[in-house]
Amino acid sequence: MGALLATLVLAMEIHASGACPSSAQVQRQLGPLLGDAAAAGASDVATIKHERDGSVSVSLADAEGRAIGDRRLPRARSCDDQAETVGVTLAIWEAQLHPEISLRLDRLSRETPPPPAAAPAPEATLVRPAVPLPARPRSLAHALGFAAVGDARASDWSPGARAELRFGPAGARWRLGVGGVAVGRHAVAVPPGQASWWRAFLILGAELDVARSDHWAAVLGAGAAGGIVSIAGSGFDVDRSSRSLDLGGEVSARAEWRPGRLHPWLGASVVTWARRQAVDLQGVSTGSALPRVEPMLAGGADFVW
Numbered sequence: 001m002g003a004l005l006a007t008l009v010l011a012m013e014i015h016a017s018g019a020c021p022s023s024a025q026v027q028r029q030l031g032p033l034l035g036d037a038a039a040a041g042a043s044d045v046a047t048i049k050h051e052r053d054g055s056v057s058v059s060l061a062d063a064e065g066r067a068i069g070d071r072r073l074p075r076a077r078s079c080d081d082q083a084e085t086v087g088v089t090l091a092i093w094e095a096q097l098h099p100e101i102s103l104r105l106d107r108l109s110r111e112t113p114p115p116p117a118a119a120p121a122p123e124a125t126l127v128r129p130a131v132p133l134p135a136r137p138r139s140l141a142h143a144l145g146f147a148a149v150g151d152a153r154a155s156d157w158s159p160g161a162r163a164e165l166r167f168g169p170a171g172a173r174w175r176l177g178v179g180g181v182a183v184g185r186h187a188v189a190v191p192p193g194q195a196s197w198w199r200a201f202l203i204l205g206a207e208l209d210v211a212r213s214d215h216w217a218a219v220l221g222a223g224a225a226g227g228i229v230s231i232a233g234s235g236f237d238v239d240r241s242s243r244s245l246d247l248g249g250e251v252s253a254r255a256e257w258r259p260g261r262l263h264p265w266l267g268a269s270v271v272t273w274a275r276r277q278a279v280d281l282q283g284v285s286t287g288s289a290l291p292r293v294e295p296m297l298a299g300g301a302d303f304v305w
Helices: 023-034 036-040 079-097 105-110
Strands: 004-007 012-016 045-050 056-061 067-073 140-152 157-169 174-190 193-212 216-234 241-257 262-273 278-280 287-289 293-304
Touching (some): 023 045, 023 079, 056 079, 140 174, 140 262, 157 293, 174 216, 174 287, 193 241, 216 262
Parallel strands (some): 012 045
Antiparallel strands (some): 056 067, 140 157, 140 293, 174 193, 193 216, 216 241, 241 262, 262 293, 278 287
8 A cells, every 4th residue: 555645735635555656746746736725624535546557546535535526547658647637636626626725727728638537447358269159950850651552563563551751950952761661462373373472671761852842842762671572372282382581772753742741742663672582383394483673653641840
């Protein structure tokens, strides 16, 4: 804490927390401004606080501790200049409060007047670079679809059913899907009897909107297929049946209407199987091979959420 100076001429206590300006420097500035008449009635207390940025806070209170004035002054070029600015500020406050004090306006006109009241300097703010928020994960869109299937051959056709769950980023053109297909029995003549067969398989794949608007889309898809084929004979001396696993792949295309959450569609697909499946009769050369390429037509609808 700075020194406490009791000024007998001015009858004002000046408290300064530092040496620039000091109480003595401010006293020297106040003497010429207020004159000897100040001793008659002025008994106020001036407090000078030095801030870290070089500015000075000046306040004035009367003998009973009531605030008279408070101002923050910017940093001056030198301690003498700072003392002069503080002295002028205190002299103006004293002249406004004590009519008996004769403020020497002629001196003020020759000296640089105190700066106008300025808004308090803003408190120092620690500015840190904004930390980017983690990217919000994109929501998923799901679609559950059901369709009627027609497995067509040159000689006959067989009905079937298809169910599929699709999912992907909302609004994206691509989706993943997993589904199942079951196709009814086909019959093929194998004299002296006939053979029948059916398939059921799962599909794991993806699809892409190759063209779309607000209400429709053209979709291409592809996937891997795996399932069972069941073959049975009838009309023979000994009728037998068998089941085996098979793997293959599917390509598909469909046109989809998208008025809302329900998306009706029509499409076609081709499934190609890796293994050769055949119906053979024991003891004779008669037989028939199952088709390894199966075209299918389908129509259904997806519910999207």
